[in-house]
Amino acid sequence: MGRIPVPLKYTFKDGLEAILRNYRIEKGIRLKCYFPMGGGSGYSPFQHIHEVDNIDDFPNMVLSSSFDNVFEKNFFEKFIDKGYFQACQPKPLPPIYADCGIEDPEKRFTIFAVVPIVFLVDHWRLGGLPVPGRWSDILDPIYHDKIIVGGWRKDEKSPYSEFNTFLFLNIYKDHGIQGLKHLAYNTKNMLHYVHMSRIAGSDSELGAAIYIIPWFLADICPRRGKTSVIWPEDGALAFPFYILAKKAKLEELDVLIKYTTGRKIGQYLSDNCYPPLNPEVEYRYPENAKLKWLGWDYVRSNDTMELIRLASEVFFEAWQPLLFTKIET
Incomplete structure (x- = not known):
């Protein structure tokens, strides 16, 4: 199977x-x-x-x-x-x-x-801010509302039924609950990874400066003159x-x-x-x-699935509680 x-x-x-x-x-x-x-x-x-x-x-x-x-x-x-x-x-x-x-x-x-999970950076939207080089960098409040992470929901009225729980678990492991709250503070939106690749470097109102995205989809972004794939110094997830x-x-x-x-x-x-x-x-x-x-x-x-549930709840509670679908066991 x-x-x-x-x-x-x-x-x-x-x-x-x-x-x-x-x-x-x-x-x-x-x-x-x-x-x-x-x-x-x-x-x-x-x-x-x-x-x-x-x-x-x-x-x-x-x-x-x-x-x-x-x-x-x-x-x-x-x-x-x-x-x-x-x-x-x-x-x-x-x-x-x-x-x-x-x-x-x-x-x-x-x-x-x-x-490998990497950063896809839109240089125009980043403006004069430094390009993030490590995972800890994306928790810096200078990136408030400038990050998009992976997520999917049926429509704008529905909560997210899928999202990057692996990212949340890694942030929780290295930076604890406070790290998840910092990530939530910096997150503008959640989008499907394919949609991220399509809009990065465009003037879409859904876009942002930093996309946390699989390498494959970052690599096929059509606007590579305006964007860069950034491989974190401490390693792609x-x-x-x-x-x-x-x-x-x-x-x-x-x-x-x-x-x-x-x-x-x-x-x-x-x-x-x-x-x-x-x-x-x-x-x-x-x-x-x-x-x-x-x-x-x-x-x-650890019970990693239980930690994923905890990390996801912490993130959404800090970001947008009404958009969270509780993870079932």
């Missing part, structure tokens, strides 16, 4: 279907895969897979580009800490990933790619694409794992600014780029 961002879905699924077809012809074995297509489709099963009580009711392999409920403390205690899953991390690990510590030291999660594969099923999952972590799909991900952890691909990282990962000690010693 898998999901990845919409821009990657069709190429990823086409390759997956070819692999499965050839495997069925060569081995006479049909592997069942569920890979929903379209924006926002198929999310319900992912919202509830962590609720199973028996490991046999959990999919043999989950591939996800969401920092989701399998990171809840209860799921760790029930299944992950008991050794039901085994990482299949490609080696050797490229230095940018080794340096940020994103490989799971307990070898349960396979991290096969990341979404490394939002993980992960695999959870059952240890007892690794042999039959091998063809799927090799496809997902392999060079061909890895180069496609790298070319589209979703860099993989495969050491064989050519990377597009800027010179001296760093990644910033939460840290596995932090993930394992």
Whole structure:
């Protein structure tokens, strides 16, 4: 069972279907895969897979580009800490990933790619203010009403049902509740990432000076003469694409794992600014780029989903309380 961002879905699924077809012809074995297509489709099963009580009711392999409920403390205690899953991390690990510590030291999660979260700066709207260089910079009150973060809602009368909880968690980890309040003070608006990329550098009244946005969408902004992609000095936030594969099923999952972590799909991900952890691909990282990962000690010693709920509530309470949709467990 898998999901990845919409821009990657069709190429990823086409390759997956070819692999499965050839495997069925060569081995006479049909592997069942569920890979929903379209924006926002198929999310319900992912919202509830962590609720199973028996490991046999959990999919043999989950591939996800969401920092989701399998990171809840209860799921760790029930299944992950008991050794039901085994990482299949490609080696050797490229230095940018080794340096940020994103490989799971307990070898349960396979991290096969990341979404780097960066700054996209509109120089005209920034005016005479300094270009932010680090994550702590965006908390400075000189940037009041000059930041846009990722978020989506059905219409202007509805609260936000999706937003960048990973950003909130990172700010909370490094700067606490006060840091979230500073971010809220500086936030002008929440927009879908695609919309950010389209309006950055324009005279749209929805625009702002600083967009916190995935590298891929910052990179395709059409007004690059008026904007710059700023890679934070302390590292772009490394939002993980992960695999959870059952240890007892690794042999039959091998063809799927090799496809997902392999060079061909890895180069496609790298070319589209979703860099993989495969050491064989050519990377597009800027010179001296760093990644910033939460840290596995932090993930394992906290209920990160509970912290996400707390951080989101703090942010919206300081920003616009009526626009908040409470995060369900």
